[in-house]
Amino acid sequence: MSITVRRDGTTGTRHILKVRAHEIAVDTSPDAGGTDAGPSPHDLYDSxxxxxxxxxxxxxxxxxGIPVEDIEVVVNRDDSEERKGVYKLDSTLRVTGQLSDEQRASLLRVAGKCPLHRLMTEVKTEIETRLV
Known part of the structure; x- marks a missing residue:
């Protein structure tokens, strides 16, 4: 699978991210020189x-068969030490439904083992960038 990002026009910082049949505008915040026309790459990572x-x-x-009604995950970023090699993400999980304490604990445990959590914390990512 390929993901493509292409500049949207010849002015400004807005780009269009294409994943399969989905398109998402991406940009940077005004304090980073953008126009906030979409989420930033950091926003997408956290999202x-x-x-x-x-x-x-x-x-x-x-x-x-756990009777979950609604799920909300909130991620808050602390990137104040990113340049020192520390990028902190604090996530909270809210789950509604008629759940026992044991089921809630089980859902929290599973949330901590989601594939991206593990990818972000346990896997070495290798990236190669080529000019074509």
Missing amino acids: ALAACKALTVLVYAQHK
């Missing part, structure tokens, strides 16, 4: 974690 946690919890709950 990917939130989405992965929510989907992982939902699929697990469905598989186990």
